[in-house]
Amino acid sequence: MGNYMEKYFGKYTEEDLKQGRETLAGGSVGKSEDLLIVDQTGATFTDQHGKEYIDCTSQAWSLNIGGGRQEIIDVVSEQVQHTMHVRSGYGTIPKFLLSKRLADIAPGNLKKVSYCLHGSVANEGAMKLAMRNKPNRMYFLTPWRGFAGRTLATIAMTWPHPNNQFLPFMGHAVRFPNAYCYRCPFENHYPGCNFECARFLRKTIENSVDGKPIAILMEPMQAAGGMITYPDGYLQEIRKICDELDILLIFDEIQTAFGRMGRMFVSELYGVLPDIMTFGKAIGGGFPLAGSLHRTDLVDFGSQDHGFTFASFPVSMAAGIVTLGILQNENLPERSERMGNLFLAGLEELKNKYELLGDVRGHGLMIGIELVKNKKTKEPALDETGMFIEEGTKRGVLFGRSTYPMMSNVVKIKPPLVISEAQVEQVLKVFKETTEAVSQAYHL
Numbered sequence: 001m002g003n004y005m006e007k008y009f010g011k012y013t014e015e016d017l018k019q020g021r022e023t024l025a026g027g028s029v030g031k032s033e034d035l036l037i038v039d040q041t042g043a044t045f046t047d048q049h050g051k052e053y054i055d056c057t058s059q060a061w062s063l064n065i066g067g068g069r070q071e072i073i074d075v076v077s078e079q080v081q082h083t084m085h086v087r088s089g090y091g092t093i094p095k096f097l098l099s100k101r102l103a104d105i106a107p108g109n110l111k112k113v114s115y116c117l118h119g120s121v122a123n124e125g126a127m128k129l130a131m132r133n134k135p136n137r138m139y140f141l142t143p144w145r146g147f148a149g150r151t152l153a154t155i156a157m158t159w160p161h162p163n164n165q166f167l168p169f170m171g172h173a174v175r176f177p178n179a180y181c182y183r184c185p186f187e188n189h190y191p192g193c194n195f196e197c198a199r200f201l202r203k204t205i206e207n208s209v210d211g212k213p214i215a216i217l218m219e220p221m222q223a224a225g226g227m228i229t230y231p232d233g234y235l236q237e238i239r240k241i242c243d244e245l246d247i248l249l250i251f252d253e254i255q256t257a258f259g260r261m262g263r264m265f266v267s268e269l270y271g272v273l274p275d276i277m278t279f280g281k282a283i284g285g286g287f288p289l290a291g292s293l294h295r296t297d298l299v300d301f302g303s304q305d306h307g308f309t310f311a312s313f314p315v316s317m318a319a320g321i322v323t324l325g326i327l328q329n330e331n332l333p334e335r336s337e338r339m340g341n342l343f344l345a346g347l348e349e350l351k352n353k354y355e356l357l358g359d360v361r362g363h364g365l366m367i368g369i370e371l372v373k374n375k376k377t378k379e380p381a382l383d384e385t386g387m388f389i390e391e392g393t394k395r396g397v398l399f400g401r402s403t404y405p406m407m408s409n410v411v412k413i414k415p416p417l418v419i420s421e422a423q424v425e426q427v428l429k430v431f432k433e434t435t436e437a438v439s440q441a442y443h444l
């Protein structure tokens with residue numbers, strides 16, 4: 001490891017690294033600052049001391065095909081020798097081929113593709129496209145606790161958020177209570193509730209003083225905001241509302257696309273098609289790439305609507321083509337479902353034993369576990385979750401944690417889809433030990 005660094009960066013000392021860290025602006029280095037990732041292979045990474053971890057975060061849920069893939073290393077090494085950068089208006093062979101392959105696998109009529117490098121920007125693009133299609137409307141709808149990114153427009157679609165002092169800059173978004181059945185906002189019970197939350201949404205729209213909304217922007221499984229899976233039929237109700245009231249539906253599949261929930265796109269799992277779908281994270285195989293797929297019969301982007309200097313980055317596009325190939329050739333969506341079922345069965349068993357484990361939810365390798373102090377009162381176990389993550393890390397498993405202020409009692413398991421059965425067993429073993437350590441420390 002040291003060899004290539006010194007070869008290209010020159011000699012450096014621990015003091016250089018320390019000073020570099022201190023120079024970083026606020027928010028640049030998170031809590032894992034003592035953990036430097038120096039190598040990645042499959043579902044694991046190695047830190048600067050040579051310790052190996054199973055990565056249940058896939059590094060911001062991006063490394064679906066695993067880290068250190070030789071196929072990605074090969075293609076990007078070749079690509080940079082030919083075309084490293086073209087401005088966004090130019091075509092390249094990787095861009096055309098990736099577009100064709102994405103359109104080939106995209107569900108329904110979502111066959112028009114647009115690119116950028118970040119999920120937040122992809123969501124802004126989807127919002128712009130929706131505005132082109134529903135002119136003269138004034139607002140978007142977004143669910144409670146939804147997350148759409150950290151640009152100004154997507155922060156406005158994201159709530160609750162510690163940066164909400166940025167909200168006034170944007171036009172408004174109306175936030176609706178969504179189907180979070182573990183803590184139903186209406187204190188109702190699925191399936192007897194007859195989707196009270198969806199009926200409330202319909203009334204909210206019908207009673208709006210600002211006319212019709214432009215679109216609903218939502219994640220089909222809500223990730224940052226609590227790992228909330230929707231009950232069967234809920235997304236169909238949302239689709240129905242959009243159709244009947246003439247509103248566009250945008251699915252943010254930035255986390256869920258490319259196999260994470262057992263299908264290439266989660267809209268296939270639920271059988272509900274959006275009008276626009278955004279993607280990001282996993283498609284680049286570790287390289288920055290995001291974008292959207294939209295219905296061919298929508299009014300398209302205008303020429304200057306959504307172009308960026310690096311939006312055609314050929315290296316990411318080349319990596320994207322190879323990533324799609326790996327996902328398909330290795331049946332990774334199907335593997336995600338299989339490994340997810342192993343996790344869910346093991347976690348359900350643990351849930352029945354420990355007071356701390358309030359709810360287990362998810363599909364495929366998109367799993368959330370809500371930690372509570374008491375199963376009856378469901379009081380969120382916030383400090384306990386902090387300890388849980390630390391104890392897991394000590395034992396060689398990096399679990400994810402929702403950082404949303406009101407949802408930070410949710411532990412996440414979203415490893416690369418290439419995780420092996422033995423690694424699943426190891427994660428479950430560590431999960432059990434960690435649950436026991438936390439339960440003992442907090443007398444639960």
Ligand SMILES: Cc1ncc(COP(=O)(O)O)c(C=O)c1O
Pocket residue numbers: 060117118119120121123147148149150219223224252253254255280281290
């Ligand atoms: C569902 C969802 N949407 C949008 C984003 C924003 O993506 P990016 O960080 O690439 O801008 C994220 C990132 O975590 C996300 O999880």
